[in-house]
Amino acid sequence: xxxxxxxxxxxxxxxxxxxxxxxxxxxxxxxxxxxxxxxxxxxxxxxxxxxxxxxxxxxxxxxxxxxxxxxxxxxxxxxxxxxxxxxxxxxxxxxxxxxxxxxxxxxxxxxxxxxxxxxxxxxxxxxxxxxx
Amino acid sequence: xxxxxxxxxxxxxxxxxxxxxxxxxxxxxxxxxxxxxxxxxxxxxxxxxxxxxxxxxxxxxxxxxxxxxxxxxxxxxxxxxxxxxxxxxxxxxxxxxxxxxxxxxxxxxxxxxxxxxxxxxxxxxxxxxxxxxxxxxxxxxxxxxxxxxxxxxxxxxxxxxxxxxxxxxxxxxxxxxxxxxxxxxx
Numbered sequence: 001x002x003x004x005x006x007x008x009x010x011x012x013x014x015x016x017x018x019x020x021x022x023x024x025x026x027x028x029x030x031x032x033x034x035x036x037x038x039x040x041x042x043x044x045x046x047x048x049x050x051x052x053x054x055x056x057x058x059x060x061x062x063x064x065x066x067x068x069x070x071x072x073x074x075x076x077x078x079x080x081x082x083x084x085x086x087x088x089x090x091x092x093x094x095x096x097x098x099x100x101x102x103x104x105x106x107x108x109x110x111x112x113x114x115x116x117x118x119x120x121x122x123x124x125x126x127x128x129x130x131x132x
Numbered sequence: 133x134x135x136x137x138x139x140x141x142x143x144x145x146x147x148x149x150x151x152x153x154x155x156x157x158x159x160x161x162x163x164x165x166x167x168x169x170x171x172x173x174x175x176x177x178x179x180x181x182x183x184x185x186x187x188x189x190x191x192x193x194x195x196x197x198x199x200x201x202x203x204x205x206x207x208x209x210x211x212x213x214x215x216x217x218x219x220x221x222x223x224x225x226x227x228x229x230x231x232x233x234x235x236x237x238x239x240x241x242x243x244x245x246x247x248x249x250x251x252x253x254x255x256x257x258x259x260x261x262x263x264x265x266x267x268x269x270x271x272x273x274x275x276x277x278x279x280x281x282x283x284x285x286x287x288x289x290x291x292x293x294x295x296x297x298x299x300x301x302x303x304x305x306x307x308x309x310x311x312x313x314x315x316x317x318x
Contacts, residue, residue, distance in 0.1 A: 016160055
């Protein structure tokens, strides 16, 4: 009975229009293209914004480094290696104290966001969906 | 073209766009035959399109190790059809669910639908017209079991029902089919 019913059901199959699967694929392709375009522009936008913000943040970091005496410690490291090798622990802790941590974290975060978003935007723009 | 569904999904996720196109071509007719029996020929194409769009949007969430693509896409098809019927305020699959769902039966009588009665429905139109009169919850079991050759376990996953309930539905569906054939022959 089971096989007979299977046979009957197979015979009673409705045939969809031959273009149906093609039409569905075209709709999905269009949606995919639109989604890729939006994503690539979003990544590009984030990349540009992070780059714009990076300029004043880097300049602020450089200012803070010069004000804190970081460069003086750095020049000492190259000019008087003998003293530094004797008092290296004190030297390292003094150098670390001069680093403007908040600004440095902000700059590195922005740099990271810029690199990631630029990479993704580049991949998206290279995608065949956008170049078709 | 002979790649498994799971291989095609992996290929699609790794950037081969044509793999999803093959899946659409592979499942358009089976899904059409499932959906058309509940919403009719005019509405079926739009619902199939929705099913494929939903599956495309959620393909990243599909876990190859946990279920088969066929079961997954038929679950989406069932849910989409239910939503459509609910919007149209038509009879849904679950509207006929009742306490009797827990009733468990085993088909002991293999001749519940004897050959003489089966021979009556050898005509394609006759079967389709008979199926139109069967309750949706029984009809979906019949279509998935006989047309898609799914197991009771797979059907249970799609319907979100225990396997024994699916077996019970199947038994009742055959009884209803028999009743309808006998009634139409009178």
